[in-house]
Amino acid sequence: MRIFQKCLQFFSGNPLISGAADDTGGWAGYWNAPTIWSDSALWNRQMQVLLELIEPFVKFGAADRVLDFGCGSGFFAAQMQGQVKEIVCADLSQHSVELCQQKFAGRRDVSVVKLTGDLAQIAALGPDCTKTLCLSVIQYFPALDYLDEFIAAVGKISVRGGVLILVDVGRAERTWRERLLTVLFTLRHGMFWQVVAKLAQMQFSDAAYQAVLGRAGHLEIPEQYFESAQQRLGVKVTKIPRQLTLNANRKSYIIEFV
Numbered sequence: 001m002r003i004f005q006k007c008l009q010f011f012s013g014n015p016l017i018s019g020a021a022d023d024t025g026g027w028a029g030y031w032n033a034p035t036i037w038s039d040s041a042l043w044n045r046q047m048q049v050l051l052e053l054i055e056p057f058v059k060f061g062a063a064d065r066v067l068d069f070g071c072g073s074g075f076f077a078a079q080m081q082g083q084v085k086e087i088v089c090a091d092l093s094q095h096s097v098e099l100c101q102q103k104f105a106g107r108r109d110v111s112v113v114k115l116t117g118d119l120a121q122i123a124a125l126g127p128d129c130t131k132t133l134c135l136s137v138i139q140y141f142p143a144l145d146y147l148d149e150f151i152a153a154v155g156k157i158s159v160r161g162g163v164l165i166l167v168d169v170g171r172a173e174r175t176w177r178e179r180l181l182t183v184l185f186t187l188r189h190g191m192f193w194q195v196v197a198k199l200a201q202m203q204f205s206d207a208a209y210q211a212v213l214g215r216a217g218h219l220e221i222p223e224q225y226f227e228s229a230q231q232r233l234g235v236k237v238t239k240i241p242r243q244l245t246l247n248a249n250r251k252s253y254i255i256e257f258v
């Protein structure tokens with residue numbers, strides 16, 4: 001019965017991954033430890049699906065130097081290593097950084113950087129990034145000003161025409177249409193039972209997730225933010241007209257440094 005309630009809750013409201021970072025037992029603490037996501041077959045599959053679906057809008061190629069900002073366990077690098085010139089995995093979480101260091105030890109095309117939250121550090125992640133991926137990360141940022149500064153900092157280390165790809169952005173609530181789209185997406189991409197299994201795992205072996213979920217909010221990013229960012233930050237913003245993740249309520253954007 002509780003699993004059924006969890007399924008209902010997921011498909012109707014809370015995304016599997018959401019929250020706001022803080023240093024006092026909030027999401028930052030949650031991610032800085034082994035989680036049920038650290039080696040998740042579901043999120044690995046999600047990354048595969050994302051890379052297929054994004055292809056008409058963003059093509060990764062052999063010349064790319066990619067920054068995976070908020071890399072987590074390195075699902076992106078695990079799938080794209082050898083296919084692009086270089087990948088920089090960067091994260092606030094010491095645990096994620098150590099996982100990535102182990103995973104990519106000995107690979108000269110993948111480097112791993114521990115971040116502190118100070119955006120000035122981004123300058124050292126350049127130069128010449130062609131693409132920066134930020135998947136399910138900016139909802140953890142403390143404020144919209146921080147997001148502005150982040151975009152500007154990524155712009156400074158990017159080549160002209162380089163892009164920042166923001167995936168899974170927006171509100172946590174789902175409309176009925178979005179609930180249906182979430183179910184259909186998981187069925188279409190062979191993820192439905194993995195989601196159900198993950199919900200069971202969350203229920204029985206992830207009390208920390210439930211505790212943090214109850215405490216922490218997340219940064220709400222209004223859709224108008226991106227319209228005004230174009231003028232304010234001198235970037236070109238394009239909304240990707242396609243659902244890329246199981247979070248049908250969230251949107252994805254390409255920010256081009258023109």
Ligand SMILES: C[S@@+](CC[C@H](N)C(=O)[O-])C[C@H]1O[C@@H](n2cnc3c(N)ncnc32)[C@H](O)[C@@H]1O
Nearest residue numbers: 017031070071072075091092093135136137140
């Ligand atoms: C939901 S996980 C997503 C991980 C990865 N992008 C993926 O999709 O597999 C969010 C990650 O963002 C990181 N994060 C949160 N706030 C951050 C910040 N200000 N700077 C860098 N990383 C951050 C967390 O430590 C966590 O690893």
